[in-house]
Amino acid sequence: MTADVFQQLYGFTPEGVWAAPGRVNLIGEHTDYNDGFVLPFALTRTTVAAASRRDDGVLRLHSSAEASGAPVELRLDDLRPGGTHGWTAYPAGIAWALRDAGHRITGADLHYDSTVPIGAGLSSSHALEVVTALALSDLFGLGLERWRLARLCQRAENVFVGAPTGIMDQTASACCTEGHALFLDTRDLSQRHIPLDLAAHGLRLLVIDTQVKHDHSEGGYGDRRRGCEEAAAALGVEALRDIAHDRLDEALARLDDENSRRLVRHVVTENHRVEQVVARLEAGDPRSVGPLLTAGHASLRDDFRVSCPELDLAVATALDTGALGARMTGGGFGGSAIALVEEEAAQKVSDALTAAFRAAGHRPPRIFTATPGPGAHRIS
Structure with missing residues (x-):
């Protein structure tokens, strides 16, 4: 379905489709930005992204949750912290953070669908960030480890979006495994998967x-x-x-x-x-x-x-x-x-x-x- 909508929007088949989950934190609240311990697990509710590369420095973003039928078009060279607002700030922030870290991102077309409730404290914004980061990493052959993707997502949110969040939600979306909670030490990002x-x-x-x-x-x-x-x-x-x-x-x-x-x-x-x-x-x-x-x-x-x-x-x-x-x-x-x-x-x-x-x-x-x-x- 996500790939079909992508094709209708952009006129061609996406190079790939990715998913990233929301999360529930079982215990460990407001400890992540204090270098503490957390115990989240991934939901089966996800944000899905269909995506393809571009080589013209343009980022086109579309979400099924938005009333407008037209994709939002942004130029990568124009991206600045605080300069993009609304839901597009999250994926735009990921592209900015990857480029700021020295990775060659030349543009992309993306379409998103999500079953993660928005504003419910279940990390819908982090699912959006992580699925974008994973899609861009794969599309451009960056091979970034999941914990690095989580760090990049946190930087995008802290610096580009301007939200002072910790590292738990991004790491949970990127690193959790099915049937387990993630015991995460947010100081050194060491992890243990707890059945x-x-x-x-x-x-x-x-x-x-x-x-x-x-x-x-x-x-x-x-x-x-x-x-x-x-x-x-x-x-x-x-x-x-x-x-x-x-x-x-x-x-x-x-x-x-x-x-x-x-x-x-x-x-x-x-x-x-x-x-x-x-x-x-x-x-x-x-x-x-x-x-x-x-x-x-x-x-x-x-x-x-x-x-x-x-x-x-x-x-x-x-x-x-x-x-x-x-x-x-x-x-x-x-x-x-x-x-x-x-x-x-x-x-x-x-x-x-x-x-x-x-x-x-x-x-x-x-x-x-x-x-x-x-x-x-x-x-x-």
């Missing part, structure tokens, strides 16, 4: 998209990141990752600012929760992960203060209906929550969530079961 077969234990992980939108390139996300950097400087460490969990109280006592103490407490305890979840999954005990998810939400709500009424309602309703654990996932200020539930309780929890949102006057949430899919790959 995550919840169905084998009679469990489901529900994703609850509140349909409240957010934008990481402005507002609270950047404020939290700056606050973490300032707290690390005040404590004399490179990043908050360097505060050991058993020295947390000592570190907090050295900070005069209550906001700094809240940020530090969340990051340090969240890193510890990631390590605990990994240990329990490796021990074959996913049910015991539930309370750690719930504790993570409390920390994000009370210390990091990135939750919102819809996310809190989703978590509370899921827990009240029997979920083993629940928390917001993603950067916050909207987006999605996750709930770990017994297989037989999944429909009951889903129905309760829909009823609770209706009673509160909110739009109904979109709810689906998430299973770990593959990372970015070439389809044809």
